[in-house]
Amino acid sequence: MAIRNLLFEHREIAGIEEMDVYEKLGGYEGLRRAVTLERQAVIDEIKTSGLRGRGGAGFPTWIKWNGIPKNTDKPHYLICNADEGETGTYKDRELMLKLPHLLVEGMVIAGYACLGTAGYIYIRGEYVEPAWQIRKAIDQAYKKGYLGKNILGIEGFNYDLYVHMGAGSYECGEESALMSSLMGERGNPRLKAPHAPLPVHEGVWKSPTLVNNVETYCAATWILKNGGAEYAKLGTERSKGTKIISVSGHIAKPANYEVEMGTPLLELLKAGGVTGGKLKAVIPGGSSVPIMIADKLDKINLDYESCAASGTMLGSGGFMVFNDTTDIVLLMKRTSEFYMHESCGKCTPCREGTRWLFKILDRITSGGGREGDIELLLDICSQIDGRSYCGLGDAAAWPIVGAIKAFREEFEYWIEHKCSPIGDHAVPPTPVVVNPLLTLTPA
Amino acid sequence: MPDNRLTQTEASLNPAVTQMVNIKIDGIELQVPKGENIIESAKRAGVDIPYFCYHPRLSKGDAANCRMCLVDVFAPRRAPDGTVSLAKMPKPQASCTLPADEGMVIVTDSEAVVRDRKGVLEFLLINHPLDCPICDRGGECPLQNNAIFYGAATSRYTEEKRHFPKAYPLAENVVFDRERCIHCARCTRFTEDISGDAQLGFLKRGADMEVGTFEHTAYKSKFSGNVIELCPVGALLSRSYRFKARPWDLHSQRSVCSKCSNGCNIKIDYRLDSLQRINGRINEAVNEEWTCDKGKFGHSYVSSEARLKTPMLKADGEWKAIDWTEALQILVGKLRDADGSVAGIGGQRCTNEDNFAFQKLFRGVLKSNDIDSRVEGYLGSVNKPLYERFGYHAMGNAIAELEDMKTIFVLGSQLVDEQPIIYLRVRKAYRFKGATVINAVSSVPEDSPKVGDFAQLELVYKPGTEAALLKGILSVLSAEKLASVNGSAKGYTLEKAVEETGVSAEAIQQAARLMATGKLAIIAGREIANHTNHLEVVQAIGDLAEATGNAQNINLPGEDVNSQGAADMGVLPDFAPGYAPIENPGKNTAQILQAAADGNLKVLWVAGAKLLEKFANRELAQAAFASDTFVVVNELTMTETAQTADLVLPAASFAEKDGTFTNCERRVQRIYKAFDISLEIKPDWLIFSEIAARLGGTPYFSARDILRDISAQVPAYEGITPKSLGDEGVRWEYPAK
Ligand SMILES: Cc1cc2nc3c(=O)[nH]c(=O)nc-3n(C[C@H](O)[C@H](O)[C@H](O)COP(=O)(O)O)c2cc1C
Ligand code: SF4
Ligand code: SF4
Ligand code: SF4
Ligand code: FES
Numbered sequence A: 001m002a003i004r005n006l007l008f009e010h011r012e013i014a015g016i017e018e019m020d021v022y023e024k025l026g027g028y029e030g031l032r033r034a035v036t037l038e039r040q041a042v043i044d045e046i047k048t049s050g051l052r053g054r055g056g057a058g059f060p061t062w063i064k065w066n067g068i069p070k071n072t073d074k075p076h077y078l079i080c081n082a083d084e085g086e087t088g089t090y091k092d093r094e095l096m097l098k099l100p101h102l103l104v105e106g107m108v109i110a111g112y113a114c115l116g117t118a119g120y121i122y123i124r125g126e127y128v129e130p131a132w133q134i135r136k137a138i139d140q141a142y143k144k145g146y147l148g149k150n151i152l153g154i155e156g157f158n159y160d161l162y163v164h165m166g167a168g169s170y171e172c173g174e175e176s177a178l179m180s181s182l183m184g185e186r187g188n189p190r191l192k193a194p195h196a197p198l199p200v201h202e203g204v205w206k207s208p209t210l211v212n213n214v215e216t217y218c219a220a221t222w223i224l225k226n227g228g229a230e231y232a233k234l235g236t237e238r239s240k241g242t243k244i245i246s247v248s249g250h251i252a253k254p255a256n257y258e259v260e261m262g263t264p265l266l267e268l269l270k271a272g273g274v275t276g277g278k279l280k281a282v283i284p285g286g287s288s289v290p291i292m293i294a295d296k297l298d299k300i301n302l303d304y305e306s307c308a309a310s311g312t313m314l315g316s317g318g319f320m321v322f323n324d325t326t327d328i329v330l331l332m333k334r335t336s337e338f339y340m341h342e343s344c345g346k347c348t349p350c351r352e353g354t355r356w357l358f359k360i361l362d363r364i365t366s367g368g369g370r371e372g373d374i375e376l377l378l379d380i381c382s383q384i385d386g387r388s389y390c391g392l393g394d395a396a397a398w399p400i401v402g403a404i405k406a407f408r409e410e411f412e413y414w415i416e417h418k419c420s421p422i423g424d425h426a427v428p429p430t431p432v433v434v435n436p437l438l439t440l441t442p443a
Numbered sequence B: 001m002p003d004n005r006l007t008q009t010e011a012s013l014n015p016a017v018t019q020m021v022n023i024k025i026d027g028i029e030l031q032v033p034k035g036e037n038i039i040e041s042a043k044r045a046g047v048d049i050p051y052f053c054y055h056p057r058l059s060k061g062d063a064a065n066c067r068m069c070l071v072d073v074f075a076p077r078r079a080p081d082g083t084v085s086l087a088k089m090p091k092p093q094a095s096c097t098l099p100a101d102e103g104m105v106i107v108t109d110s111e112a113v114v115r116d117r118k119g120v121l122e123f124l125l126i127n128h129p130l131d132c133p134i135c136d137r138g139g140e141c142p143l144q145n146n147a148i149f150y151g152a153a154t155s156r157y158t159e160e161k162r163h164f165p166k167a168y169p170l171a172e173n174v175v176f177d178r179e180r181c182i183h184c185a186r187c188t189r190f191t192e193d194i195s196g197d198a199q200l201g202f203l204k205r206g207a208d209m210e211v212g213t214f215e216h217t218a219y220k221s222k223f224s225g226n227v228i229e230l231c232p233v234g235a236l237l238s239r240s241y242r243f244k245a246r247p248w249d250l251h252s253q254r255s256v257c258s259k260c261s262n263g264c265n266i267k268i269d270y271r272l273d274s275l276q277r278i279n280g281r282i283n284e285a286v287n288e289e290w291t292c293d294k295g296k297f298g299h300s301y302v303s304s305e306a307r308l309k310t311p312m313l314k315a316d317g318e319w320k321a322i323d324w325t326e327a328l329q330i331l332v333g334k335l336r337d338a339d340g341s342v343a344g345i346g347g348q349r350c351t352n353e354d355n356f357a358f359q360k361l362f363r364g365v366l367k368s369n370d371i372d373s374r375v376e377g378y379l380g381s382v383n384k385p386l387y388e389r390f391g392y393h394a395m396g397n398a399i400a401e402l403e404d405m406k407t408i409f410v411l412g413s414q415l416v417d418e419q420p421i422i423y424l425r426v427r428k429a430y431r432f433k434g435a436t437v438i439n440a441v442s443s444v445p446e447d448s449p450k451v452g453d454f455a456q457l458e459l460v461y462k463p464g465t466e467a468a469l470l471k472g473i474l475s476v477l478s479a480e481k482l483a484s485v486n487g488s489a490k491g492y493t494l495e496k497a498v499e500e501t502g503v504s505a506e507a508i509q510q511a512a513r514l515m516a517t518g519k520l521a522i523i524a525g526r527e528i529a530n531h532t533n534h535l536e537v538v539q540a541i542g543d544l545a546e547a548t549g550n551a552q553n554i555n556l557p558g559e560d561v562n563s564q565g566a567a568d569m570g571v572l573p574d575f576a577p578g579y580a581p582i583e584n585p586g587k588n589t590a591q592i593l594q595a596a597a598d599g600n601l602k603v604l605w606v607a608g609a610k611l612l613e614k615f616a617n618r619e620l621a622q623a624a625f626a627s628d629t630f631v632v633v634n635e636l637t638m639t640e641t642a643q644t645a646d647l648v649l650p651a652a653s654f655a656e657k658d659g660t661f662t663n664c665e666r667r668v669q670r671i672y673k674a675f676d677i678s679l680e681i682k683p684d685w686l687i688f689s690e691i692a693a694r695l696g697g698t699p700y701f702s703a704r705d706i707l708r709d710i711s712a713q714v715p716a717y718e719g720i721t722p723k724s725l726g727d728e729g730v731r732w733e734y735p736a737k
Helices: A019-024 A029-034 A039-049 A061-067 A091-098 A100-113 A128-143 A175-182 A214-226 A228-232 A265-272 A294-299 A304-309 A328-342 A348-368 A373-384 A391-417 B038-045 B111-126 B142-150 B186-194 B225-230 B293-297 B324-338 B352-365 B383-390 B400-404 B420-433 B466-479 B494-501 B505-515 B534-547 B563-568 B589-597 B618-626 B684-694 B703-713
Strands: A077-082 A118-123 A160-165 A209-213 A242-249 A256-260 A279-283 A318-323 B020-025 B028-033 B070-078 B084-088 B105-107 B174-176 B200-203 B210-213 B236-238 B251-256 B265-271 B274-280 B312-315 B318-321 B342-346 B407-411 B436-441 B457-460 B520-524 B603-607 B630-635 B647-650 B659-662 B667-671
Touching: A019 A128, A029 A100, A029 A214, A039 A061, A039 A100, A039 A214, A039 A228, A061 A209, A077 A100, A077 A175, A077 A214, A091 A100, A091 A128, A091 A214, A091 A242, A100 A118, A100 A128, A100 A160, A100 A214, A118 A128, A118 A175, A128 A160, A175 A209, A209 A214, A214 A228, A214 A242, A242 A265, A256 A265, A265 A279, A265 A294, A265 A318, A279 A294, A279 A391, A328 A348, A328 A391, A348 A373, A348 A391, A348 B111, A373 A391, A373 B111, B020 B038, B028 B038, B038 B105, B070 B111, B111 B142, B174 B225, B186 B200, B186 B225, B186 B420, B225 B236, B225 B274, B225 B293, B251 B667, B274 B293, B312 B324, B324 B603, B324 B630, B324 B647, B324 B684, B342 B352, B342 B589, B352 B563, B352 B659, B352 B684, B352 B703, B383 B534, B400 B420, B407 B420, B407 B505, B420 B436, B436 B505, B457 B505, B466 B494, B466 B505, B466 B534, B494 B505, B520 B534, B563 B659, B589 B618, B659 B703
Parallel strands: A077 A118, A077 A209, A118 A160, A242 A318, B020 B105, B342 B603, B407 B436, B407 B520, B436 B457, B603 B630, B630 B647
Antiparallel strands: A242 A256, A279 A318, B020 B028, B070 B084, B070 B105, B174 B236, B200 B210, B251 B265, B265 B274, B312 B318, B312 B647, B659 B667
């Protein structure tokens, strides 16, 4: 089993969220090492590590860091995307809740490498406790001189860190919408290259801006402490290091598992343990990615290329397991309701299309399915996918296309018989645990 | 550039660049400016790309939302070995925001693009009420048009549509049909990019998203009418025009708005003899395509019931309708008897032709120089304030030139009310060209939009202390060696200015520093025009302009539609047409009224001047009208001034006559007759001409005849013919000094 706790190394240590404990276990060594290096050397370290963005898209992190201009008068902003809205994903929550200093340190390292003026941690509004922990960690870091003026005695290394709470919109995790929201605007996405400059040139307040996910910054901390080459030893050729997978659904031990990239998907399933019936399907990367039918899972490894080759995506690592009591059509109805609700409304295909999709699925699952509905669903999806203004439209279309591809007969069943093929489609049993994050550990 | 804007959406228009790039659209090779939006390049190539949300005058920030303009794009990609190949971008791109770049290849007619357009239109229509038969926009609706040419014939939507009550009362003049909205963000962008009040925004999200004001308050703007024309569907509707007509039943006549001196180009849309609505007409030099609400909604008087349709005579305190023969007889009799004791006031609301005929009647036939078109405070020689020193009278700059200013100083003006279109240019200079705006006023109104909303600096001074403020600024310029200062500020100190004006020393200093940084335009408003020490204030303005090297950038625009033209035409006591000095000058407006009040005037002819309503000294005007002087008024309706007259002559509005107006920047523009309300209504020039003929003068038979005389006799108007004015008008220039 390829559980490799790099970021989670100290997850179970009591008091690790406090500065003294964190420091005793090697905390802020990554930063201390970073500042002995040239800024470019820090970026090269990230390059060597092969780290790719953990927010979903898997974009090489060093390219972004390297893209921040080195000679402008403008302030440079660093943003941590802690909006974690992707259904089934809760890794950033645990990282912030238990290992807040890992993130703070990572953002200071990035601030050093990218000449940062200030960093903003944009935290999902519901994450009240994680935000407390982060705020506490920031306070402690200021006291220790890891934040503020002349950090670690380095003349001119001034860097501040702020927490900004989201207001309950999935779309605000999309990086350009996040920037709008951070600036106090409506949470709508902004024009992207080639229609507008890249965020690394003109992001928030028209200044160079770096946006990375929580896990990305945390990994940077590990990399600077242990070396990029060390990180690159793990994983596959193009997916290096580890990925935290948030496992949920019909699973005995739902929890965040940090696995080495390239770990066979079935191995993770074994560790988690499917409950309540036979395994039916898995969504490996959050609700936005296509669902995978059980008998195809043996070919999938948990890394970017393997998932892509199988027609799905590693995404944010929101790994959802479904046993054979699951009604896929109902699942898709609920999924489409989510996207309908979260569509920001800016662009035509997503605004109108997501509601239409939901209405059709709602009609089918209320016994009003009609011949041609499946083709219509696919058509609508194809009219959204790639045509919308931002990725949310695509994310709304992919799961439905994926589900129809994998479970077409269930849609046909609903349309023909006006009832579920699963019989009594019970709500998945919730594991009886008080706080899964605190009580469950990977096997 | 200050960042006190309400929001931070990208302010970017098509960039003004000179570098050209080679691109290909549907096989047509062409050169376009680098960075131009592809949708504009396609126009050059004659390729039609349908769109809804795109608008060349609105910023790109919130655009690209309708997805109607998607095209396939192939961009050159350089391989590591240096070879360049074309690669198709994986997703279709919105051509309305895609900047043209070297080697780009655009395809707008592929099967995929055709399908994308069908898809977008299907989406837009699934929740659309399709109530075209009763929709004001039907027949001129971009949604209808695009649906016909690019949409599918049928819809596959069978679910319930989104419903809202009709006619949500959004603004005084605008109602909102939320069902018809396609969420293109044109109206919201208008309020942020153009009018500057940012009142409209989107509420809620997803398919529930709707346009509104943030707290469901009324949309209170001075430019709200523009969103009706901008809206690509019938969602934003004119309250007064709603359900009035089908567009194809309307006739449209080119015209110029009669409401202020900015001279917006408009279209009069009418049925039979009744005006239905006013729409903006493009003139890049003047209004671009906008109108203000005064202009758009303020012309209902033209076809109102209140219009005078016959001459009215007051006999024993009672009004009596009489016919023209009788009216002219009475008037001719009075004028003959007066034997030169006649005077005329007015002309600012009349055409150049009316004015020329007016002064010609007085000077040539009635042998009186007692005429004046002015009703503002300063009535001294028009040459004194600016001309003698700088060689121009009112506006040193063209309206469009304001865009090129580094700094704009607005002084003593509620600019948005007095000069709405100049206000929009100032706003554009700020929003899109990076100009810094300084506003100095004696009182700050609550309503938005106003210059103060985006001014970098606002100086609120005690009423009447403009000169002190200006001298204070000059003394800072001098003390800080920012400019060499001569004239009025000699010996003046900052402390004194602070004490007199009540403006803080820091604010005056900041203003001075901002003004010393480059091209500065000064726009002075009503408070200056009506200032009791007009000359002193203008002197100080001149000193400031001179000190900062901006002597040609002073602007004292008039306020009425033809304030400028009336002066050009010599409706002044001391100047003949073309500002030719007169040997024995006559009386000005105040002196004429005084003479009447003193019983020293036999006949007073008021041509469309609202003396009681507008003249600074109302008591004097009342006394004049109460005297024995026979007062004749040319008017459209029974205004307060007309009520006090002895004879009222029904005059034609701008919609019922041909002619020219000269706007505040000296642009001579043509108006065209749209319709007749009644054959008993005459244009002013015709009334003057008929009187002239009866008193032995030569009559005119058309406005064109008069224009011919004008261009022959007024040097600045030399060569102006109806034809030469074209669609944009002609701005006359002072001869180079
Ligand atoms: C609709 C939508 C929602 C997203 N939500 C999140 C999110 O909650 N957290 C996140 O880290 N990235 C999210 N992303 C991805 C971000 O846009 C962006 O790619 C990421 O923050 C970049 O960081 P990384 O390079 O470290 O992955 C979302 C993207 C889309 C299209
Ligand atoms: S796809 Fe369009 S409507 Fe959906 S969230 Fe993005 S911009 Fe908003
Ligand atoms: S907006 Fe256009 S498409 Fe809609 S009802 Fe009116 S005319 Fe018809
Ligand atoms: S009201 Fe009209 S202009 Fe405004 S968003 Fe809707 S369709 Fe566009
Ligand atoms: S016109 Fe380009 S997206 Fe609307």
